Amino acid sequence: MFAPAVAFVDLETTGTLAAEDRITEVGIVRVDDGARVSEWSTLVNPECSIPPEIQGLTGITNAMVARAPTFREIADELAGRIEGCVFVAHNARFDYGFLKHEFARLRRAFTARVLCTVKLSRRLYPDGGRHNLDALIARHALPADDRHRALGDARILWAFMQTVYHDQPHAEVDAAIARILRIPSLPPQLPANALDAVPEAPGVYRFYGLNALPLYVGKSVNLRERVASHFSSDYRSANDLRLSAEITRIDFEETAGELGALLRESRLVKSLLPAYNQRLRRRAEMVALSIAAEPSPPDYVRSPAIDPGAFDDLYGPFSSRRQAREALRVLAAEAGLCWTALGLERRNGPCFARQVKKCAGACVGAETPAAHHARLRHALAPHALKRWPYPGMIGVRETSLTGERTEVHVFRDWCWLATVRDESELNAVREVPPRGEFDLDIYRLLVRRLPRARPMLLEPLTLAQSNAS
Structure with missing residues (x-):
């Protein structure tokens, strides 16, 4: 078996939305050392009504769960039965997400390494067609007693895993699972427990080398998953490989949500200028186009020169001066604007666009500067910077x-x-x-x-x- 302890988990729920719906049944098949198998299941009182269509699918009725324990009452035992295990489920995002939200309602964190058997089936049987649980049952002749009940479906997953190891070379199965789990291969200069303290939560992280300034700053809604991905051999980029050779320390800041992580990352990258954040560092080169009242070529304005209370003549933003110039070329082609009047080229006589019959002729006097300027403003109107829509903070x-x-x-x-x-x-x-x-x-x-x-x-x-x- 690919891990010393594995928990095959299935849930039945009142619906499909983890943030709104509730769990009605939990089934766990735990396998230790590949041989010792224990089972546990319980109905759960969802403290709300089960929709009729869900009752029809699972066979779990409101009467059945009326006297069942609530999730709060089973939380400790459930957590203990999964502790230390790789969490295995079919469409694992569903089951894992429901458990995270149920524990969160109790103001408790829930974290596990997660293996999805849908992904595993797709990797090992790429020509198998469909990979839902019914398809797996039919394809591999799996026993399917108590289908759509939590423990019955958890048993099917355990049977599927046994079939996989029987049919496929063990090394190939283990390699496929390692790819799905994105098992990190930490560089030798980092301690083996370097990721243990990193939470499954939003925030920013920093990679340090030998110097005081970070090599790289990143953000994620799941810090642990994102940091680990830098060290997963299947997912490494050339940048990650170079970075891994220099990292000696990992630091992180947890935030309440994704917006906070985005804001913090933006500020840290601009203030610390990490060597490996080339793309994000270029955001400091962002510009807006400034259009004067009188006819003249647009000006390229960076953030420090912009008054947020005076946006009337500003358009954008553009990631760089180069992108802004390219946007002007596109507008020129669409609206018949003059490259010379836009400052895209300097020459006497007809501009390049005029020579290919895509300029209305401001460069040769066929259109007045005022008329061209008015058309430029009209063409740029969809790109105008928006005024602050609130009366204050x-x-x-x-x-x-x-x-x-x-x-x-x-x-x-x-x-x-x-x-x-x-x-x-x-x-x-x-x-x-x-x-x-x-x-x-x-x-x-x-x-x-x-x-x-x-x-x-x-x-x-x-x-x-x-x-x-």
Whole structure:
């Protein structure tokens, strides 16, 4: 067997949404040292009604779970039965996600190494067609007593694993499982337990070499998975290979959610300039196009020169001056604009676009500068920087899955002012708002995320009120 302890797990639930639906049954087949097999199952009172269609599928009715223990009452035993095991499930994201949310409702973390048998089947039997559980039962003649009951389906997974090891060379099975688990191969200069403290939570991480400044800064909604992926031989890039040879220390900061991780990563990369963050470092080169009132070529403006309260003549953002120039070329082709008037080339007489009959003729006097300038503004209108849509400071709340960490990110005029974690910090920001620095990278992030983040006006917002919302 590929691991000393393996737990084959199946759940029955009231629906498909882990954040909203609940568990109605748990089934576990635990295998230790490849031979010692123990089974455990229980119905679970979901503390809500089971939809009729789910009752029809699983055979689990409201009457059956009425006197069953709640998840809170089985949580300790369940955790003990899975502890130290590789967590194996079919479509494992479903079962693992439901357990993480159930434990989070109890303000408890739940973490395991997860193996999905759907992925394993696809790797070992790529020509097998479908890989749902019914297909596996038919293809491998697996016993299927109590199908759609938790323990019955967990037994099917154990039978599938035994069949796989019987039919395939053990080394190939182990290699396929290692690829799915992304088992990291840590560089020799890192201790074997270097990843043990890294949580399955959002945040930022830093790789250090021999110097005080980090080699690399990254972010993820699952720090452990992302950090481990840098050292998984199947998933390494050439950049990861070079980086691995230099890393001597890993550090991380947990955040309440993904937005906090994105904000923190952006700031750290720009302030520390890690050697291996070339792509993110280039965000400092972002520009907006500034269009003057009078006819003249566009100007390329970087973040420090932009007043977030005066966006009337700004368009973008663009990742670099080069990308902005390319955008102007595209607009010129679409709208018949003049390359010379746009500052894309310097020459007397007809511009290149005019020579290929794609310019209306501002460069040869066939169109007035004012008319061309008006058409340029019209063509750029969809790219205009958006005005701040709120009357003042706003707060965006993020709470971790377990509820142990809450952060409120404070913004005004597209500037990230602060992230506060308690009432005193919030009061300090309200009383003396920090001076925000406009950043086109943060602007672009907020334009995408604020509409679905349910931002709240900071006045009279308090952290307690935010938590209650």
